[in-house]
Amino acid sequence: MTRNTRTTVFLVAAAVLAAAFTWACTGLPRFGTDTHPYGDRAVRAALAHRTANVVSAINFDQRALDTLGEESILFAAVLGAVVLLRRARDEDRADPEPRRVLPSTRLLGAALLPVTVLVGVYVVAHGQLSPGGGFQGGVVLATGLHLAYVAADYRVLRRVRPLAVFGALDATGAGAFTALGLAGLIAGGSYLENVLPLGTFNQLTSGGTVPLVNAAVGVEVASGVIVLLAQFLDQAVEITSPGHAGPVQNTGGGAPGNPPEAS
Amino acid sequence: MSGTSGGVDWLVAVALVLVTVTATCAALTRDPVRQAAVLSALGLCLALLFVAVQAPDVALSQLAVGSALTPLLILLTVRKARRTARGDGARPDRSPGNGDARREREGE
Numbered sequence: 001m002t003r004n005t006r007t008t009v010f011l012v013a014a015a016v017l018a019a020a021f022t023w024a025c026t027g028l029p030r031f032g033t034d035t036h037p038y039g040d041r042a043v044r045a046a047l048a049h050r051t052a053n054v055v056s057a058i059n060f061d062q063r064a065l066d067t068l069g070e071e072s073i074l075f076a077a078v079l080g081a082v083v084l085l086r087r088a089r090d091e092d093r094a095d096p097e098p099r100r101v102l103p104s105t106r107l108l109g110a111a112l113l114p115v116t117v118l119v120g121v122y123v124v125a126h127g128q129l130s131p132g133g134g135f136q137g138g139v140v141l142a143t144g145l146h147l148a149y150v151a152a153d154y155r156v157l158r159r160v161r162p163l164a165v166f167g168a169l170d171a172t173g174a175g176a177f178t179a180l181g182l183a184g185l186i187a188g189g190s191y192l193e194n195v196l197p198l199g200t201f202n203q204l205t206s207g208g209t210v211p212l213v214n215a216a217v218g219v220e221v222a223s224g225v226i227v228l229l230a231q232f233l234d235q236a237v238e239i240t241s242p243g244h245a246g247p248v249q250n251t252g253g254g255a256p257g258n259p260p261e262a263s
Numbered sequence: 264m265s266g267t268s269g270g271v272d273w274l275v276a277v278a279l280v281l282v283t284v285t286a287t288c289a290a291l292t293r294d295p296v297r298q299a300a301v302l303s304a305l306g307l308c309l310a311l312l313f314v315a316v317q318a319p320d321v322a323l324s325q326l327a328v329g330s331a332l333t334p335l336l337i338l339l340t341v342r343k344a345r346r347t348a349r350g351d352g353a354r355p356d357r358s359p360g361n362g363d364a365r366r367e368r369e370g371e
Binding site for chain 2: 053055056123131132133135136139140142143146225228229232233235236237240241
C-alpha cells in the first residue's frame with residue numbers, strides 16, 4: 001500500500017468515524033443534569049442483589065463478562081511478559097550480593113510491610129462493601145510485598161515470594177473466574193449469573209457471587225503483578241547479558257541525548 | 264461531574280490545575296528516572312481529581328497503578344538498560360536495591 005493510498009484510507013475512515021461519533025453524541029443525555037438513566041438502573045440492580053458498592057456490583061455482577069475479558073487481558077499480558085523476559089540461552093544468572101541498607105529505610109520498610117499487606121487484604125475483602133475491590137487491593141498487595149526488597153534485599157524478597165506458587169495462583173484466579181461463570185450457567189441458566197444466596201445488605205457475605213468473583217480477581221491480580229515484577233527484577237538485578245563488553249551509547253532508557261549515567 | 268455545592272467544584276478545579284501542571288512536567292521531562300518520579304506525582308494528582316469527582320474506586324486503581332506500579336517498572340527497565348550499557352556482562356551487579364546513591368557497598 002503506497003503512502004497516498006494509506007493517507008486516503010485514513011482520511012475516509014477518520015471522516016466516517018467523526019460523522020458517526022458526532023451523530024452518536026447528539027443522542028446522549030445532556031451533561032451535568034440531575035437525570036442519570038444508567039446510574040439509576042445500575043443502583044437499583046445493585047440494591048436488588050444487596051451489594052453495597054455499586055461499582056463492584058457492575059464489575060462483578062451486572063457486567064461481569066466485561067471484567068472477565070479485562071482479567072484475561074491482564075493474564076495474557078503477564079504471560080507475554082514472562083515469555084519475553086525469561087532468561088535466554090546465552091544469558092547468565094549471577095546472584096546479587098547484599099549491601100548495607102540505611103537503618104531508617106530498613107525500619108520504615110519493616111514497619112510498612114505488614115500494614116500495606118493488611119490494607120491490601122482489607123481492600124480486596126471489602127470490595128463488595130466499600131470503594132476498592134480485587135483489582136485495587138491486588139495491586140496494593142503485590143507492590144506492598146516489594147517493600148521487602150526496599151527494606152532488605154533481593155534474596156529476602158525471593159524468600160517471601162515463591163514464584164512458582166504465585167504463578168500457579170495467577171492461573172488459579174483466572175480459572176476460578178471462568179469456573180464461577182460456568183457454575184452460574186449450570187445452576188441458573190446464563191453465564192456468570194448471580195446464583196448464590198444474596199445474604200444481608202452491607203455484610204461481608206452479601207452480594208451472592210460478587211465476593212467470590214472479587215476474591216478470584218484479587219488473587220489473580222496480586223499474583224499476576226508479583227510475577228510481572230519478578231520478571232523485571234530478574235532482568236534488572238540478576239540476569240547478565242553477554243556481548244556488551246564495552247559501553248554502548250544511547251541506552252539510557254530510551255532518552256537520546258542523555259548520557260547513560262545522568263541521574 | 265456531580266459537584267452540587269461550590270466547595271466540590273472548587274476542589275475539582277484545583278485538582279484539574281494540579282493534573283495539568285504535573286502532566287505537562289511529565290511530558291517535558293526527558294530523563295526516564297526523573298520522569299518516573301514525576302509520573303508518580305501525576306498519579307497522585309489524578310487520584311485526587313477522581314476523589315473530587317466522587318470516583319473513589321478509580322482513584323484507588325490510579326493510586327496503585329499510576330503512582331506505584333508504572334514508576335517501578337520504568338525504574339527497573341532503566342536499571343537493566345544502564346547495566347547493559349555499562350558492560351556488566353561478566354561481573355554481577357552488586358546492588359540489590361533501587362538506588363545506587365542511597366546504598367554503600369558492604370565491607371564483604
